Amino acid sequence: MASLSVLHILRTIKERGTVSRTDLQHLTGLSWGTITNTTRDLLNRNLIREEGALATKAGRKPVRLAINPNNHSLIGLDIAPTSVTCLALNLAGETLHEVRQEFSPNDSPTQVLDMAAEMVNAALAMPDLSQRMCLGVGVAVQGAVDVRAGVMKFAPRMPMWRDVAVRDHLLNRLQVSVRVEHDPNCLALAERWFGDASAADDALCISLGDGVGMGILINGEIFRGAQQFAGEFGHTTVNPNGPKCACGDNGCVESYCSIHAVIDHVASLPELQSAEIKKIITQRVPTVHELVSAARAGDPAVLQAFEQLGYYLGIGIANVVDLFNPNVVVLCGPLTAGQAFFDGALQMQLEKRAWRHSSRQVLISKLGPRAIAMGACGGVLQGVFETAALQAELQTA
Structure with a gap:
């Protein structure tokens, strides 16, 4: 399927750092036509970029492809029992902004989510981030989570947080998409995109x-x-x-x-x-x-x-x-x-x-103590790549 091909190509480029189209074909096992058409589409979307030629012994020098870190940003929120961390990364996983704010366990979910939204909006207004397109906000939360609905069902260490519509609340205060994820899954996503996995x-x-x-x-x-x-x-x-x-x-x-x-x-x-x-x-x-x-x-x-x-x-x-x-x-x-x-x-x-x-x-x-926020960003990145893959599939249907 086209969607799987696009996702495979994007992940391979991300994992390798830089790679030629020839190496992409070898690493993914996809046809040359699929490699050529897909990378052209990803270049047009500014998700990847060309970085010049690799040195070879003879013949035409292949152009390297890499994830484009310059045009986009990802925001990750880690909502812990007494603090919120807001982290902004580029597509290469490099830090653009990071801030952490404490809150009282007696603060209501509405108060905490309003504070989190203010942190995101303040980050997006910063000069380096305001020049980029934000691809979305990932939110890591504890306890039982309905990921599809973006609802935090309950968390033993956050007793006031029951059936909290985290995604909808933030969507009403932000101008970007919001993706809610269980915090252990964010750790896995952090390792998948930026760490040892x-x-x-x-x-x-x-x-x-x-x-x-x-x-x-x-x-x-x-x-x-x-x-x-x-x-x-x-x-x-x-x-x-x-x-x-x-x-x-x-x-x-x-x-x-x-x-x-x-x-x-x-x-x-x-x-x-x-x-x-x-x-x-x-x-x-x-x-x-x-x-x-x-x-x-x-x-x-x-x-x-x-x-x-x-x-x-x-x-x-x-x-x-x-x-x-x-x-x-x-x-x-x-x-x-x-x-x-x-x-x-x-x-x-x-x-x-x-x-x-x-x-x-x-x-x-x-990855250290900000791994959960990094994984929230990784969830957004994965969602972006999956969307690009789906769009490619629809175009070829």
Whole structure:
């Protein structure tokens, strides 16, 4: 189908950086006529550009093609429980603008969405962005999300947000299209377009933070499931007799591998705590940075908590590796800062339990704390490419 051909070509150019038409034909397996006609159309749309000739030993020098970063922008919003991040990228994934604003948990969804809309409009009014065509706003939200309707159904950590029509609210205040996505899926999209899963058609992206989530890429597309709730990795069972999880079940991945789980485990071992971590825990909740520092200093309680995290995370990853057979598993989120202290236990369980013929490659994301906002931009980018593909298909119908 023409749509699949266009999407394949766009992704190949994005992944390779620059590529000749001849190399495109070799890499995609598409006919020369399809390559020629499709790239001409994409050039006319200013989605790609020609960048001059590649050096060759003899004969005509082929022209390189690349994603055109100059004419368009993408906006990503990450709506977290107490903050909104607004990120603007060009089509090459380069940052044009970034700002973060805090809000009170008592603020209503309307107040927060109005603030988010103001952040977007302020960004679009900036000189560098005002000269570009904004291709859309991607919005990452937590909890249960109806992606098709753009509605945030509910989120345990944002109790006021029930059946909030995020997309419609923002559409009424913005002059661009809006695309709403579940935040673990945004992590997967970020890795797909800008990170370590760019060359992987099948990948799992697992977030380790206040909760545990998973974005699933199958054939380069987000897998959502029948009710759009696929990826609740944090609420799969790894120990039926384990501690109670916030979801009401026992022994979920999240009850061992979230920030709160690690802190609770450390707090349950006062006899093993160092004097420094004991002092922190008696006064307030320790940060991930403080936990990692304590682990580096050899705190037995913190080391045991990270060891337990790795053990149960390894069991959970082995299960999903056997189910999905991904090219790669990418770990994201704040707790990855403690990788040095949980990776050994994780790898041991993965080696022991995952089918030996499966790829068991586990990587740590390099995208950092703004990965979710980047993934919201990636969702817009994917939507743009899919639209271009659909238009190409309609033209050839």
